[in-house]
């Protein structure tokens with residue numbers, strides 16, 4: 198793990214020195230938008246027009262944020278429109294690499310060795326973290342965005358001329374409700390597991406732990422009354438929760454010490470998870486080997502031996518009971 202400083206790679210771990218042991222996720226710096234007509238998003242100056250074959254996603258199968266973009270790409274039927282490169286699961290002193298082993302693809306565009314070289318290709322003096330996912334524009338050879346919540350909204354609508362326009366995970370009438378759920382799920386759950394796992398003081402860990410399980414309990418209750426988080430249809434809010442649930446029992450319970458309960462102990466959350474997992478196309482976006490190998494193998498401050506636990510037994514293809522909501 199490291200970061201770029203004025204375009205030079207430095208091998209440094211996240212610092213929690215000035216935050217009382219709390220992990221604080223920095224804001225992603227690349228925040229432009231691909232739009233159907235190419236006009237810049239409000240408040241931005243760079244415009245990017247949706248075109249088939251122009252954009253490329255750099256992802257890790259291990260990463261929950263990148264996983265969202267893979268799900269949207271598949272469910273919006275954009276596989277032939279937006280191409281993908283998958284980094285290697287091990288993130289060590291060089292950060293994410295393009296080692297083309299164990300199911301990683303290598304860099305499909307330039308044959309580079311490290312993801313940080315993609316960032317410096319966009320800005321030779323870039324200072325900041327080198328994260329996945331990255332949405333890359335082949336035409337201007339630059340990063341459009343490295344912020345997953347915004348990339349999934351682009352995939353949801355900007356490419357509708359070529360993708361499946363009948364699928365809409367952020368429909369206008371449900372936006373306020375979706376945003377409200379996201380505002381609970383992001384800090385307490387999606388980022389909450391990291392806040393627990395990367396905390397370096399007992400207090401910071403317990404603060405994140407308490408918020409995490411309070412939020413899971415709230416959602417368990419909600420899902421005892423309805424099939425999905427927002428009413429009767431799958432929305433963005435579900436996919437944003439899904440990728441964290443997918444990693445919860447195999448990784449976050451042990452590695453990040455989120456062990457009050459497993460998702461398997463929540464009847465509604467676990468059935469809900471299987472319901473989403475069984476949506477055609479979704480299972481193919483999930484690579485449990487990359488997920489487990491990445492976390493247990495890369496975070497040596499947390500797991501110095503790099504031993505990857507063998508369990509738990511998972512059967513996400515098992516039947517679920519969510520059909521009862523119709």
Ligand SMILES: N[C@@H](CCC(=O)N[C@@H](CS)C(=O)NCC(=O)O)C(=O)O
Pocket residue numbers: 198199224225259260261262263292326327328329330343344345346
């Ligand atoms: N805000 C970003 C977060 C992305 C992120 O933190 N990705 C992690 C992998 S799960 C990463 O690449 N971390 C590398 C680093 O922080 O150095 C998003 O949602 O897209």
